[in-house]
Amino acid sequence: MLLLHISRINVLLAIASVVTGAPNPSSAPVPPSQDPWYSAPKEFPSASPGDVLRIRQAPGNLTTSFGNASAVYNILYRTTDARYRPSWAVTTVFVPKKSDGKALLSYQIPYNSVDVDASPSYDLNNPASATGLVLDDIQTALSLGWYVSVPDFEGPLASFVSGVGEGHATIDNVRAVLNHGFDLAEDAKYAMWGYSGGSLASEWAAELQVQYAPELDFAGAAMGGLPSNFTSIFSAIEGTMWAGLLPGGLLGITSQYPKARAYLLSELKTDGPYNRTGFLATEHMSILEAFAFYSNQTIFSYFKNGQAVLDSPLIQRALNEQSYMGYHGTPKMPMLIYKAVNDELTAIEDTDEVVDRYCGVGANIVYERNTIGGHLAEETNGDQRALEWLAQVLGGTYHHSGCTIKDVALNVTDAPL
Ligand SMILES: *[C@@H]1O[C@H](CO)[C@@H](O)[C@H](O)[C@H]1NC(C)=O
Ligand SMILES: *[C@@H]1O[C@H](CO)[C@@H](O)[C@H](O)[C@H]1NC(C)=O
Ligand SMILES: *[C@@H]1O[C@H](CO)[C@@H](O)[C@H](O)[C@H]1NC(C)=O
Ligand SMILES: *[C@@H]1O[C@H](CO)[C@@H](O)[C@H](O)[C@H]1NC(C)=O
Ligand SMILES: *[C@@H]1O[C@H](CO)[C@@H](O)[C@H](O)[C@H]1NC(C)=O
Ligand SMILES: *[C@@H]1O[C@H](CO)[C@@H](O)[C@H](O)[C@H]1NC(C)=O
Numbered sequence: 001m002l003l004l005h006i007s008r009i010n011v012l013l014a015i016a017s018v019v020t021g022a023p024n025p026s027s028a029p030v031p032p033s034q035d036p037w038y039s040a041p042k043e044f045p046s047a048s049p050g051d052v053l054r055i056r057q058a059p060g061n062l063t064t065s066f067g068n069a070s071a072v073y074n075i076l077y078r079t080t081d082a083r084y085r086p087s088w089a090v091t092t093v094f095v096p097k098k099s100d101g102k103a104l105l106s107y108q109i110p111y112n113s114v115d116v117d118a119s120p121s122y123d124l125n126n127p128a129s130a131t132g133l134v135l136d137d138i139q140t141a142l143s144l145g146w147y148v149s150v151p152d153f154e155g156p157l158a159s160f161v162s163g164v165g166e167g168h169a170t171i172d173n174v175r176a177v178l179n180h181g182f183d184l185a186e187d188a189k190y191a192m193w194g195y196s197g198g199s200l201a202s203e204w205a206a207e208l209q210v211q212y213a214p215e216l217d218f219a220g221a222a223m224g225g226l227p228s229n230f231t232s233i234f235s236a237i238e239g240t241m242w243a244g245l246l247p248g249g250l251l252g253i254t255s256q257y258p259k260a261r262a263y264l265l266s267e268l269k270t271d272g273p274y275n276r277t278g279f280l281a282t283e284h285m286s287i288l289e290a291f292a293f294y295s296n297q298t299i300f301s302y303f304k305n306g307q308a309v310l311d312s313p314l315i316q317r318a319l320n321e322q323s324y325m326g327y328h329g330t331p332k333m334p335m336l337i338y339k340a341v342n343d344e345l346t347a348i349e350d351t352d353e354v355v356d357r358y359c360g361v362g363a364n365i366v367y368e369r370n371t372i373g374g375h376l377a378e379e380t381n382g383d384q385r386a387l388e389w390l391a392q393v394l395g396g397t398y399h400h401s402g403c404t405i406k407d408v409a410l411n412v413t414d415a416p417l
Helices: 002-017 130-143 163-180 197-212 230-237 245-253 258-266 276-284 287-294 306-311 313-322 348-359 375-381 383-395
Strands: 052-057 069-080 086-096 103-108 147-151 189-195 220-224 335-340 365-370 403-408
Touching (some): 069 163, 086 163, 103 130, 103 163, 103 383, 130 147, 130 383, 147 163, 189 197, 189 383, 220 383, 230 245, 245 258, 245 276, 245 287, 245 313, 258 313, 276 287, 306 313, 335 348, 335 383, 348 365, 348 403
Parallel strands (some): 103 147, 103 189, 189 220, 220 335, 335 365, 365 403
Antiparallel strands (some): 069 086
């Protein structure tokens, strides 16, 4: 035990000695695929999940664009991938200008891309990007005096739809921020928030935390538009404006299963209008670009045998292990789950089922089913409600136990769709 402990300290010292990159906030951001800072020191497997491996001031102008941040950092930290092997990820930490250091929000952005260059730590610099859509939430959280950490939860392989890996990376970003400390109080409270692809990472973090990080005590998790079941989602979005999620979803889920990936690629057509080249184009697209490129396409037309590609035991295994919520643990933190009853992308029935399962074994959930709007509208319609709920859990004024499931009718005038 002692030996282990000593060798761990040596490893950490070794790692600390290779922490490079003097703070240079004015430097232009470099895409992660080209920035050597995005690589772990080779000793990283010996570090513990959540250990800080590198830290730097975030390049670019984030401090200027986020008026209420006094400083913005990138942390590269040790985590565990979707197959339970040592890995690493990066988070972007916003320090609020005015704060009592009592609250940390882990905010998961739905970047939904298999291009590592769409990771928030880089993409936050581009206000026109997908991450640009949610910048207001970060501004608001900062103006409330909360520290905000925004993890690249898909990790170095941009493993979209890999629930286990996304959950681990989300949990470990919180550990990393707490380990570094910043000026957070000893008794600071921390919570998670995410919508859609961001709730994917948040929910998996909540269900994995009970075993993976039992020492953590999250004040809560607010999660909207939960993608609870990807078989169901893949069918729902085929041929619709959401089809652009499918190529990335299939590549993301196989990104850590080489045999499944090889099989997937072998099933792609090599000619005709729906061929391998068009399918793989998603590897260099942000989600907004993918939505535009694949809009209304029947994505299974890219495969020789259509949707039967999903029936392969190789693909089934990846799906079973990574893409159905509610099987890896029962979250013990209070949760706010909000969802449009008419969500056309992530069916309400699938989320009802997850909530029922958790409620059957004592979870603490407020589940609000909004009778107005669809998937996009709910992002706006649920925003204020989620912020108010987070303010209560982070402020220590939240008192709720058991499950409260109710239909609500929330309508925000400028909500899309
Ligand atoms: C930050 O930089 C980006 C491009 O690098 C630019 O579009 C944006 O306007 C800048 N924001 C501020 C507040 O300077
Ligand atoms: C910064 O916070 C103050 C309140 O502390 C708020 O009035 C202001 O709008 C915030 N600025 C931004 C850019 O969010
Ligand atoms: C996921 O959804 C599909 C299609 O609706 C359904 O057949 C399957 O049972 C669901 N899987 C889980 C694990 O809930
Ligand atoms: C593959 O699809 C692209 C469109 O994505 C098309 O331009 C190209 O001609 C196709 N290739 C073949 C060999 O049919
Ligand atoms: C996709 O289909 C919807 C509904 O039919 C339509 O409104 C939209 O314009 C289509 N988009 C494209 C890019 O064809
Ligand atoms: C939501 O609000 C908008 C704008 O006030 C209104 O046009 C729309 O009818 C409302 N929707 C419902 C279902 O009440």
